[in-house]
Amino acid sequence: MSLPSINVTTLAQLSGSQEWRLALAHDCAAHLVIWITRGQGRILLNGTRRGVGTHNAIFIPPKTLFSMELGRQSMGLVAVIPDGTQVRLPNDPRQLRIRDGSAISELNALFDAAGRESTSALPLAQDALDAHIALMSVWLRRQITLPEHLPLKMNAAARLSAAFGQRITEFHHTGQSMADHASALNVTPTHLTRACKAATGRTAADLLTERVLYAARVALVETDAPMQDVARHLGFGSAAYFTRFIQQHTAQTPSALRAAAQA
Incomplete structure (x- = not known):
């Protein structure tokens, strides 16, 4: 089975201009290289929450819990690299604050070149894009x-906290409670x-709530699956319980969220 193509985009395009797609704790199936080009905010990554700002390079492997809360004027670029690619990438999530001017210019140039080839x-063009992403990986690992x-x-x-985040990414759809996860981690x-x-x-x-809510919102806006199927997939006992959960955390019904996305 062939892998999806590497994609280079902006943070705004990655989120579809929907704040919840970055602000809610979640994980991705692909590797992400994020380059903040303007603004500041906060990032949850590898079990901790810290500040993030201009010229921060962030690497997020697949199945790593993260979220970002950025100011309205913030901007950034993102390389979305499918898992299983031949490109050599780091193993662990990292946030790098880049201060060296030549390193900043080098990564800017790599993103510019990769972005041109992606469109x-x-x-x-795909071969050229793969080559630019390979050079980006070399930059990152250096x-x-x-x-x-x-x-x-x-x-x-x-x-x-990081161990709990790993469990959430793997088991958020099973209906396990926070106490169940605590027991599995041998803590109260x-x-x-x-x-x-x-x-x-x-x-x-x-x-845990944020990761479940993220999965629910994605299922509602990106699929036509019946509500009871979405509820069952995410470990809810009934469609009614699922509806109450969505209303409690979004002040809208699942049907309203789906209709708004389609509109």
Whole structure:
């Protein structure tokens, strides 16, 4: 089976100008290389929440829980690289604050060239795009080796929060409660909640709710699946319970969300 093509886009296009697509905790099936070109905000990544700003390069592997809250004037570029690609990429999520002018110019040039090829009708455009993304990966892996970009040691709360995030990405559709996840991680629900709150500013229940809500909204706006099928797929006991969940967190019914997206 062939892989999807590599895509280079903007943060606004990635989110479809729908704030929830970035603001809710979620994960992607592809590798993401995000380059913030203007503005600032906050990012949840690898179990912690921290500031993000201009000339931050962010690498997010598949099945990594993350969210971004950026100011209205913020802008960024994104390379979406399908999992299973031949391009060599880092193994772990990273946020790099780039201060060297030549490194900034180099990544800007790589994104510009990749962006042109992604919209080009020229022969071998995909081959050229693959080559530019391979060079982008080299840039990223070189930056990671620099002393100023060595990862900070994670404290116990951050490690537990990251482990919980990994479980959420794998099991959010099973209907497991926060207490179920805590039990699987061999901690009490209270301890898990405190750790997540300390590391991310969100409780464990908040993170789980956001991931389920994200999956629900994607299913509602991108598919025509009946409500009861969406509810069952996400581990809800009934379509009525699913409807109450959506109304509680969006102030709209599932049908209204779907209709608004179609309109």
